[in-house]
Amino acid sequence: xxxxxxxxxxxxxxxxxxxxxxxxxxxxxxxxxxxxxxxxxxxxxxxxxxxxxxxxxxxxxxxxxxxxxxxxxxxxxxxxxxxxxxxxxxxxxxxxxxxxxxxxxxxxxxxxxxxxxxxxxxxxxxxxxxxxxxxxxxxxxxxxxxxxxxxxxxxxxxxxxxxxxxxxxxxxxxxxxxxxxxxxxxxxxxxxxxxxxxxxxxxxxxxxxxxxxxxxxxxxxxxxxxxxxxxxxxxxxxxxxxxxxxxxxxxxxxxxxxxxxxxxxxxxxxxxxxxxxxxxxxxxxxxxxxxx
Numbered sequence: 001x002x003x004x005x006x007x008x009x010x011x012x013x014x015x016x017x018x019x020x021x022x023x024x025x026x027x028x029x030x031x032x033x034x035x036x037x038x039x040x041x042x043x044x045x046x047x048x049x050x051x052x053x054x055x056x057x058x059x060x061x062x063x064x065x066x067x068x069x070x071x072x073x074x075x076x077x078x079x080x081x082x083x084x085x086x087x088x089x090x091x092x093x094x095x096x097x098x099x100x101x102x103x104x105x106x107x108x109x110x111x112x113x114x115x116x117x118x119x120x121x122x123x124x125x126x127x128x129x130x131x132x133x134x135x136x137x138x139x140x141x142x143x144x145x146x147x148x149x150x151x152x153x154x155x156x157x158x159x160x161x162x163x164x165x166x167x168x169x170x171x172x173x174x175x176x177x178x179x180x181x182x183x184x185x186x187x188x189x190x191x192x193x194x195x196x197x198x199x200x201x202x203x204x205x206x207x208x209x210x211x212x213x214x215x216x217x218x219x220x221x222x223x224x225x226x227x228x229x230x231x232x233x234x235x236x237x238x239x240x241x242x243x244x245x246x247x248x249x250x251x252x253x254x255x256x257x258x259x260x261x262x263x264x265x266x267x268x269x270x271x272x273x274x275x276x277x278x279x280x281x282x283x284x285x286x287x288x289x290x291x292x
Contacts, residue, residue, distance in 0.1 A: 005133055006253045007246055012139035014245020015146040016208070019201040020222040021229065021237035022149070023194040029232045030166055030190040033082060033093045039219025040101035041198040044108050045070050046206030046215060049199075050117040059121075067199055073104075074195035075188045083184060105216060114213060119206040142204050146238065149200060153193070153234055162189055224272035230282030239283055244268045 020042065027035045045066055052062035081096055125138040157163035168176040169186050177183055205218055221244075229240025251263040275282065 002253070003250075005135070006249045008133060008135055009139065010246035010249025011242050012135060012143045012245070013249065014241040014243070015139075015143040015238070016201075016204060016241070017221055017225045017244055018238045018241030019142075019146050019149070019197065019204065020218055021225040021241060022153070022234055023197045023201070024222060024226055025231065025234050025237050026153075026190050026194045026197070030169055031082070031187055032090065033097065034090070034231075035194070036094060036097045036219065037077065037101040037104060038194065038198060038222075039216040040104040040108075041070065041073070041195060042202040042205065042218065043211075043213065043216040044073070044104050044202075045195075045199040046119060046202035046211045047108050047112050047117070049203065050119045050206065050211045051112045054117065063199075063203075067196065070195035070199050071192045074191035078184075078187050078191040083187075101216070105213065109213065117206075117211040119203070119211050121203050121207050123207060125208075138208070145200065145204065146241075149197065150234060150238060156193070157234075162186070166190065221268060224268035226282070227272040228275050228282055230284040233282070233284035236282055236284030244271065247271050 020038065023038045023041070024035060027033055027038075048069060049062050049066045052065060053059055057065070077100055081100055082093065085093055085096055123138050123141050125136055127134045128137045128140060157166055165176070165181045165186050166189075168179070168181055169183060201218075202215070205215055209215060225237060225240035225244050227240075228243055229236030229238070248264050248267050251267045252261070256263040
């Protein structure tokens with residue numbers, strides 16, 4: 001019973017990592033940019049939401065204002081920072097997003113302060129019993145939220161013209177341009193959708209940890225998820241998050257006592273290192289094909 005509770009709790013907690021990783025996958029798949037600023041966007045969304053709410057704005061209206069602000073921010077980043085750097089090296093683009101992350105954090109701190117805020121989205125972290133199994137209500141709702149988000153994204157990218165255009169751009173940018181697909185517009189849409197996922201992740205992580213500037217460091221936990229699941233697959237982000245969450249919980253429960261605890265901070269990176277040795281592209285990642 002302890003094993004099942006630990007496993008299920010870890011799987012549910014892993015969906016929190018998946019929500020962060022999905023934002024990376026969306027942008028990387030469409031443009032090949034590893035967007036390190038996703039963590040700062042997550043922080044900005046949670047901080048703006050809680051600041052608006054603390055100043056008397058009704059919660060639903062605060063969510064809508066934050067959503068609009070994030071969409072505009074994401075489009076501005078693509079338009080003003082990344083579009084002028086088109087065709088530059090991946091390292092140049094990565095450094096650009098790294099710089100953007102610090103700018104966002106600095107502006108957020110200047111406008112909204114650096115105090116720790118409590119964010120309440122109406123989800124209590126209380127135990128729920130399913131038969132004899134005890135799980136966290138918060139983790140269960142977070143998992144359902146991740147599932148709904150993935151379902152919406154699947155419909156968007158598989159059943160709409162925008163989704164078909166996105167897949168065409170991801171498969172072959174030049175061919176997509178040759179048939180009249182507006183590349184910059186597609187990138188703006190993808191960045192905006194990534195901003196929306198950042199808002200969802202920011203609300204949940206802000207509720208779990210409190211809204212503070214260390215919240216942006218959750219991006220570091222998304223890296224093992226991406227390595228395990230693959231940088232180009234939304235499904236991979238979900239599976240990678242589940243593996244990381246379950247691995248951390250089981251490792252802490254069964255290996256931790258043998259070595260004095262402290263498994264959680266590094267175990268995900270151990271799993272990612274193992275995948276780099278045996279499956280560098282991740283479970284669902286696309287293997288690079290090089291012609292010589």
